[in-house]
Amino acid sequence: MKQRLWVVLGLLCISGCACETVSSGHGGIGFDSFGSGTQREPYGEGLHVLRPGKSLITYDLRVQEMKDELSVLSNNGLDLKVDSSVRYRVDPAKLFELHTQTGPRYADILIAPIARSEARKVFGRYAPEEIYSTKREQIEKEIQDEVTRALQGKHVVVEAILVRDVTLPAAIREAIADKLAEEQRSQKMRFTLDKERQEAERRQIEAEGIAKYQDIVRQGLTEEYLRFKGIEATEKLASSPNAKVVVVGGGSKGNLPLVYQVDGK
Secondary structure, three states: OHHHHHHHHHHHHHHOOEEEEEOOOEEEEEEEOOOOEEOOOOEOOEEEEEOOOEEEEEEEOOOEEEEEEEEEEOOOOOEEEEEEEEEEEEOHHHHHHHHHHOOOOHHHHHHHHHHHHHHHHHHOOOOHHHHHHHOHHHHHHHHHHHHHHHOOOOOEEEEEEEEEEEEOOHHHHHHHHHHHHHHHHHHHHHHHHHHHHHHHHHHHHHHHHHHHHHHHHHHHOOHHHHHHHHHHHHHHHHOOOOOEEEEEEOOOOOOOEEEEEEOOO
């Protein structure tokens, strides 16, 4: 088997043919110097035999990352240093168009300048403290949306924009830290006040409910009702087999009868 392979390779060398390998996660574009020029159909992964006059240019189709350091201005004109990165990939279905329209240096020609330009625009809408801490994720999304829009039809896909670090003057960092700490204290105080206000409202509602219940009970304690309950209690005592009772009172003014238990001795 090895002998046969060496024979084939020897024949290829004699005939002027060449072997090119397209690595995993890559794609290739062929060019025919003696024929049709750039070939539209890309080469997939694996070993390819190229006849004389043909060459192969490979593209990495995997997600790649481009890191950059930017000098940007915030909305109040403060100069900031930003470390960012762009994660991108080639659209495999548009490899021929990318190669013929831009070429292998597409990252330097397209992605880098567009990402820088759109990033500066977005950073210019925000205050230093928002860029430094509170709005970083929102800023990343806005930059990605703007870069994606600018690269539409350019045959590359932006997977993510990452703001890895923001460098501020020391005095500005301290001022931002103090401001954030004050905001946290204010939020905590508002939470405490809201909780106390809710507790006061709960107690007020509870007190109103108790007062309303007492009014209802008070209105229901009429002379007729009390007389009825007295008679009811007297009947229960009189019917008890364990005690003898004597009922005294219950005059015309509606006083309740007095019930005396008489000892059986």
